[in-house]
Amino acid sequence: MSENARPLDLLNSAKGKNILVELKNGHSISGKLITFDVHINLTLENAEDKVNGEVVRKLGYLFIKGDTVVLVSPTL
Amino acid sequence: MSENARPLDLLNSAKGKNILVELKNGHSISGKLITFDVHINLTLENAEDKVNGEVVRKLGYLFIKGDTVVLVSPTL
Amino acid sequence: MSENARPLDLLNSAKGKNILVELKNGHSISGKLITFDVHINLTLENAEDKVNGEVVRKLGYLFIKGDTVVLVSPTL
Amino acid sequence: MSENARPLDLLNSAKGKNILVELKNGHSISGKLITFDVHINLTLENAEDKVNGEVVRKLGYLFIKGDTVVLVSPTL
């Protein structure tokens, strides 16, 4: 990892891959990351709203507002 | 999806279509997206306030303040 | 609706008309919109504080701070 | 009301008069408005902290931080 690595590099390398997003309201959203911006606004496709690992709702395309995001993890 | 795609592109392509908006206070609002700005302030027409998928209130034209928005999903 | 429509256009067209304002603290305020600014600070006249559609308090002229606003609906 | 009216005009015209201020913590403060600024920081004199319309505390001169303000109403 170079000296100049920045946190957004991790999001950049996750484009087109599945990610898990945890929100301040306690929801976990999974889906394929389409893109993001510096506010950590995110767009996903094939998004699913999960509670305790179980899909409770399929959301398809989704815009997530950055100020509600707690963490983003590329799923393995 | 091009390298330069931005999250707001998804909202832009949803103009004139039905969307679902989830708010920080737990409400879900559906309606036709008229327009939005960079703060994610949104205006809808034929807006309805739904609880558990059931319409509890018809709101007609509606201005939603961006800082209360959690996520926006174009409805299928 | 033109390509350049902005969310504040809806508020602009509601000046002098009755609106419903929902606040983050759960209160609903109705009244005639006098004016607003880009922070969504609003001033109303003949403002009434309603709970479950019932007037619990008449407030007359009212200044509402924009950062407490969730949504604004022109009433039908 | 002119086309160029702004929300702060209402506060400006209330200087030297009694106002009611509702705060995000649920308190209502009444008092004579001395002055305010663009952050809606307010100073009052003869300020009183009221619960259910009853005075629970006399505060005299008072500085109220703007980011805690929900609404301001000139009292009739």
Next chain:
Amino acid sequence: MSENARPLDLLNSAKGKNILVELKNGHSISGKLITFDVHINLTLENAEDKVNGEVVRKLGYLFIKGDTVVLVSPTL
């Protein structure tokens, strides 16, 4: 009070005097105001943390972060 009075004037005139500070977490702090800045960051000396008017803790010198302040009252 001149036309150009600003809310911070009240804090300025309270320097070196006892003030009461109410915080968003519900605590009331009293003490002698040393100084403040535009963020309403405050420093006090002989600061005391009071609950229901009773001193629960002596804090001596104290820095209070402005974004936690609800109101400031010069004590009589």
Next chain:
Amino acid sequence: MSENARPLDLLNSAKGKNILVELKNGHSISGKLITFDVHINLTLENAEDKVNGEVVRKLGYLFIKGDTVVLVSPTL
């Protein structure tokens, strides 16, 4: 420690080492700090979500949004 030390120096010296991150939602995340920015956005590898010191979830690579961070401690 020089006169010009800044808080971010501590984070800088923790790059490549294990840290503990406490979040506003009460979760504690441990992992190896990859990098951070001025918003305290953080990226970790081998991240684990711990409750009462017990690993409840392995998250692998992780982006943590800075505005949810309470404190960061290099683990001993």
Next chain:
Amino acid sequence: MSENARPLDLLNSAKGKNILVELKNGHSISGKLITFDVHINLTLENAEDKVNGEVVRKLGYLFIKGDTVVLVSPTL
């Protein structure tokens, strides 16, 4: 205390000394102040997390995010 005293002067004079930091989540952290910045981001050494005056956790070196700070008191 000169006319030009600023709140951060108190923090500056506390560098290298023990301080008590109260956070918005209710925790109290004590430790030796290494340094701080204008956001009131703080770094401490020999930091301890205290509940009711009792040490519940030793944290060693610690970065505290400024927007979680309520108050800082140099301990006597």
